[in-house]
Amino acid sequence: MVDENELRQWGRNVIKIEQQALENLYQYVDSIEFAQACQLMFDCKGKVIVMGMGKSGHIGNKISATLASTGTPAFFVHPGEASHGDLGVLSKADVILAISNSGESAEILTLLPVIKRLGLPLIAVTGNPSSNMAKLSQLHLCIQVPEEACPLGLAPTSSTTATLVMGDALAVALLQARGFTQDDFALSHPGGSLGRKLLLKVKDVMHQGEHLPCVSHHICISEALYEISKKGLGMTAIVDDNQMLVGIFTDGDLRRVIDAEINLRKTPIRDVMTKGCVTVDDNILAAQALKVMDEENINGLIVINEKQQVIGALNMLDMVKAGVI
Structure with missing residues (x-):
């Protein structure tokens, strides 16, 4: 030995x-x-x-x-x-x-x-x-x-x-x-995890269209909860009449609402939403969006365009499925 x-x-x-x-x-x-x-x-x-x-x-x-x-x-x-x-x-x-x-x-x-x-x-x-x-x-x-x-x-x-x-x-x-550059490097590494990290952008990963959780700020909390449950991202974007982002409502917000014994059927979602949420552009790399989530200690992101209108949403599970993590 x-x-x-x-x-x-x-x-x-x-x-x-x-x-x-x-x-x-x-x-x-x-x-x-x-x-x-x-x-x-x-x-x-x-x-x-x-x-x-x-x-x-x-x-x-x-x-x-x-x-x-x-x-x-x-x-x-x-x-x-x-x-x-x-x-x-x-x-x-x-x-x-x-x-x-x-x-x-x-x-x-x-x-x-x-x-x-x-x-x-x-x-x-x-x-x-x-x-x-x-x-x-x-x-x-x-x-x-x-x-x-x-x-x-x-x-x-x-x-x-x-x-x-x-x-x-x-x-x-x-x-x-x-x-x-990173883009040059990605061209010679299209396969595997490395390629996904270098090539995938937020627009390739995000939920959009009918799969995007998004509600008007006029609706009540219970209707927002239905949207969250239906779209399965654990959150929903809140928009005004011009489809501009005004806030976000997540599973975490729901727990605080329940603890405060707020009426879910009568209270407008705008009264309990989180304002000033973290957002990203759809053209950045998915790996960069992941870094934002890590730094902000959050599990999801709302994606907006140059007019501050909501165009997409994604969460940590989407990153896992896309192979970015």
Whole structure:
């Protein structure tokens, strides 16, 4: 049985060593080469072709995916497969981002004559500024780390973390340089929960038309209760003769009315409604409306247009059903 304290200590040591590796990375991001690499990728009219073998390949795959999803067209090419036909994916408008901690990856070095012949800019990401890849590249990004977290100094740990963070630094710097927005991001993430959060707007979720709970401020409380029960949102909007919002009546308001022993059949709803309720526009993201509900500690919202007229309503359950939560 392995000692639990030892396991926790070993885990803490890994985190400490990798934190130090990332602290060491600042100097390389502050270098002129980082800015030049960003500019080269920003100006690229084709794709950023990412290459890497072994663990560097796994990290390269993630970097290419992050670049592609944040506005920089990118594609991962396995160096081993590239020698057997996959180099056909390259065009003269591309930029190569080659990753190797040692800077001596034989599979990548084998490809350099072809890359040079095509005249493609090469950005090398290595932990060895004196390596052949570093010397033969147009730009070199150093990801050298003081030590690997592996006690044997063999398994890529700190070095792969540093490489991943360098890739994120490139991608996010380019994202900001391009003015990449949430809407742009949503276009490349239409599926799943993330897509729903980024694409769904209030108008896509809200109840409207005959499904909208809405009553005149002239009616009595009991008639308003019938509307609330019928529409099933636990609330109803109260409007004036011009369909402009004047208040809201919720299940919570009903409890206060009952406690006060108010006559439900004779008292106008305007006398007990909540005035100045929280509203939203139908064109904002559903995720933003959810944030409003969280901040105001409420379960529902009334949706109005520019004339302050009621056009919709939604509650927390609608957010759940739409997958926004």
